[in-house]
Amino acid sequence: xxxxTLPGSVEERTFxxxxxxxxxxxxxxxxxxxxxxxxxxxxxxLGLLALGTAAARTGERPxxxxxxxxxxxxxxxxxxxxxHAEPLFELHGGAGRPHAEQGHSDVLLEVTPIRxxxxxxxxxxxxxxxxxxxxxRQLQYPAREAFQFSVILSEVCQNIIEHAExxxxxxxxxxxxxxxxxxxxxxxxxxxxxxxxxxxxxGAAPGQDTxxxxxxxxxxxAFMHGRTRFHDPGRGQGIQQIRRQVGRWGGRVSIRxxxxxxxxxxxWDDAVRQERGLPFLPGAQIGIVLPAxxxxxxxxxxxxxxxxxxxxxxAAS
Amino acid sequence: xxxxxxxxxxxFDMSALVRRQVASLYSHLVTRPTGRALRMGIESQIGELGxxxxxxxxxxxxxxxxxxxxxxxxxxxxxxxxxxxxxxxVFFVARGLCEQHREPIESVLERHHLALxxxxxxxxxxxxxxxxxxxxxxxxxxxxxGVATPAEVAGDLEVPTAAAEEALRALGERRLLxxxxxxxxxxxxxxxxxxx
Numbered sequence: 001x002x003x004x005t006l007p008g009s010v011e012e013r014t015f016x017x018x019x020x021x022x023x024x025x026x027x028x029x030x031x032x033x034x035x036x037x038x039x040x041x042x043x044x045x046l047g048l049l050a051l052g053t054a055a056a057r058t059g060e061r062p063x064x065x066x067x068x069x070x071x072x073x074x075x076x077x078x079x080x081x082x083x084h085a086e087p088l089f090e091l092h093g094g095a096g097r098p099h100a101e102q103g104h105s106d107v108l109l110e111v112t113p114i115r116x117x118x119x120x121x122x123x124x125x126x127x128x129x130x131x132x133x134x135x136x137r138q139l140q141y142p143a144r145e146a147f148q149f150s151v152i153l154s155e156v157c158q159n160i161i162e163h164a165e166x167x168x169x170x171x172x173x174x175x176x177x178x179x180x181x182x183x184x185x186x187x188x189x190x191x192x193x194x195x196x197x198x199x200x201x202x203g204a205a206p207g208q209d210t211x212x213x214x215x216x217x218x219x220x221x222a223f224m225h226g227r228t229r230f231h232d233p234g235r236g237q238g239i240q241q242i243r244r245q246v247g248r249w250g251g252r253v254s255i256r257x258x259x260x261x262x263x264x265x266x267x268w269d270d271a272v273r274q275e276r277g278l279p280f281l282p283g284a285q286i287g288i289v290l291p292a293x294x295x296x297x298x299x300x301x302x303x304x305x306x307x308x309x310x311x312x313x314x315a316a317s
Numbered sequence: 318x319x320x321x322x323x324x325x326x327x328x329f330d331m332s333a334l335v336r337r338q339v340a341s342l343y344s345h346l347v348t349r350p351t352g353r354a355l356r357m358g359i360e361s362q363i364g365e366l367g368x369x370x371x372x373x374x375x376x377x378x379x380x381x382x383x384x385x386x387x388x389x390x391x392x393x394x395x396x397x398x399x400x401x402x403x404x405x406x407v408f409f410v411a412r413g414l415c416e417q418h419r420e421p422i423e424s425v426l427e428r429h430h431l432a433l434x435x436x437x438x439x440x441x442x443x444x445x446x447x448x449x450x451x452x453x454x455x456x457x458x459x460x461x462x463g464v465a466t467p468a469e470v471a472g473d474l475e476v477p478t479a480a481a482e483e484a485l486r487a488l489g490e491r492r493l494l495x496x497x498x499x500x501x502x503x504x505x506x507x508x509x510x511x512x513x
Contacts, residue, residue: 117348124345124381144416147381151421154347154383162349234388237428241384241421 005033010044012189012254012287013271019279022051030055030062035093037067042171042189043287045081045111049169052088053193054282066094073097079171080110108134108186109172114157123157123170124150134174139184139292141249148245149186149290155238156190156286163229164194164283181268182295188288196283197222197257200229215258216276223255223262242288251290256281345381352389359394369406371509373436377413387421388428395431399492408492410442410506411435419445432493434506442507444493451476455484456505459494463508467501 004022007014022030032048040048048064055062064085067073076082077098085091108131112123127150135146153170160168172188194200198218213221221227223243228236239255243264246253252271254263261275268291346352363370374391376382391411398407411422414435426433426446435445444456451474458473459465465473471481485503489496495504 117350120348121345121351124347128345128381147417148420150345150347150381151383151417154381155385158348158383158385234392234425234428237384237388237424241424 001029001031003031003033006037008036009039010034010037010048011039011041011187012043012047015043015047015285016278018047019051019281022055023279024054024058026058027060028058029060031065032062032089033065034067035065037072038069040067040072040076041175041187042079042111042173043187043285045076045079046169046171046189046191047285048081049084049088049111050191050193050281050283050285052085056088057282062089063092064089065092066097068093078107078110079173080112084111084113084169108174109153109170111169111171113167113169114160114190114192115167117158117161120154120157120161124154127153127172135186138174139186139290140294141292145249152242152245152288153188153190155242156188156288159238159284159286160190160192160194162235163197163200164192165200166192166194166283168192168194168283176296177291178296181291184292184296186288186290188286188290190286190288191283193283197255201227202229214260214276216260216262216274219255219257219260219262220274246288246290249290249293251288253288254286256285256287257283346379346386346390347381347383349385349389352386352393355386355390356394359390360397363398363405363407367405369408371408371410371506373410373412373510375412376415376418379413379418382418382421384421384424388425391422391433392425392429392431395426395433396429399431406492408495408506408509409433410510411445413438432491434493436507436510442505442510448488448491448493449484451480452484452488455481456488456493459485459488459503460505460507462505463511464502464504466503470503 002022002025004018006018010018024030032051052062052064073094109123109127113119131149132143132146135141135149136143157170168191170190172186174184174186177183177185196215198213198215201213201218201221222236223239226236226240243253247264250266252263252266252269254261254271256278259276259278259280261278263271263273265271265273346355359372363372395409398405411433414422414437422433423445430447432444432446432448435443437443442460444453448456454474455470458470462469467482467485468478470485471478474481485494486496488494489503494506495509497504
């Protein structure tokens with residue numbers, strides 16, 4: 001059995017270390033030890049689901065030892081993480097784990113499966129019901145721009161259905177990044193365990209030379225140039241529009257697929273723009289961070305806590 | 318009063334139509350299948366009419382419009398009726414456009430080198446999408462005048478009549494203006510909408 005001990009904070013910045021440590025091997029059972037986790041965001045949650053799916057494909061059903069921190073357990077429950085983790089992992093620990101509450105007022109979008117276009121419609125409906133207030137009041141987005149948030153989610157989730165040939169998940173939440181950015185942010189994670197960008201583009205229309213492409217080349221073609229396997233020139237614009245909108249809002253968008261990652265990185269962030277030679281993970285993992293329009297003010301009600309001084313923002317009054 | 322042979326005004330409430338076509342309670346215009354269903358519904362109704370028409374695509378009740386749906390609905394509709402095939406003389410005007418609609422629509426128009434007349438909340442018309450500077454200026458002159466000859470537009474813009482004529486004919490060919498012959502005049506879609 002291979003044991004992977006999760007860091008205190010499970011998010012995009014630390015996820016790569018988790019994948020590297022897991023180093024999935026055939027016929028090796030994975031035990032993910034989350035006992036000491038004090039912080040997890042949507043990218044971390046979906047990353048764990050992705051890792052669990054990949055581990056199950058290569059070996060026995062993986063095990064997940066749940067966090068000891070009651071607040072983390074409660075948050076995972078509110079985000080409906082367990083609902084999706086239970087079929088993938090053998091769950092251990094988590095004594096006193098709360099059970100599904102209804103009416104998650106502080107959650108922007110729980111872990112939501114994306115299997116069909118109907119799921120995209122349902123997700124857009126839910127985000128519009130709860131999200132507009134959060135985006136306009138907490139992040140100070142003008143209402144007309146807040147609607148674009150739904151468009152971003154819609155486009156990024158449609159990528160799963162159109163290109164992944166497998167199911168995926170989406171989750172999003174607001175946080176207060178006091179130390180790193182001095183602003184509230186929305187974190188969006190969208191992941192699938194499908195064929196990934198390289199294999200998707202390998203099925204490209206005639207005339208598109210994709211032979212010999214590695215994951216990094218495929219990602220660059222799709223991310224930078226809007227390449228897609230479809231011949232229709234209207235295709236491939238989703239990612240371009242997401243990049244444009246996220247850039248306008250001063251946010252970050254990254255896509256990891258196979259063994260590579262590519263990102264648009266704003267000034268406030270120190271993430272690497274392009275990476276190759278990463279440990280293989282099937283499908284695609286997308287992370288988006290959208291900062292609030294205005295910095296936090298003293299006494300704004302922002303809470304300090306959790307790893308790196310970030311804590312879930314209170315989403316609704 | 319509408320002149321004989323003028324396009325028949327025909328309005329599509331995009332929000333109501335999507336509920337009818339997609340047979341669901343979708344309140345937002347997102348995803349390609351939704352866009353396809355919507356387009357097929359519009360094509361079917363235009364086909365049933367079977368004559369020249371001025372189709373108003375009414376977005377005023379639409380809250381969210383994504384790029385994929387805009388591509389499947391607006392871009393492909395224009396490609397079919399304004400492209401080389403032109404199965405029927407159909408003119409399109411997008412009504413009730415807000416900021417959140419304008420961005421995806423303009424994006425898909427630019428992507429496919431298409432253009433569309435949009436009606437603002439004040440009732441004024443604007444030209445969206447991919448046209449040359451001269452075409453845009455000529456279109457604007459006709460829109461202000463309602464009806465104009467190439468010579469009138471050339472005079473307004475202080476360009477040779479042949480240049481104005483070429484720009485106006487290109488706009489007519491793309492169904493952004495209505496072209497009438499003998500004498501050659503161009504009618505704005507805004508004027509047709511006002512005439513009812």
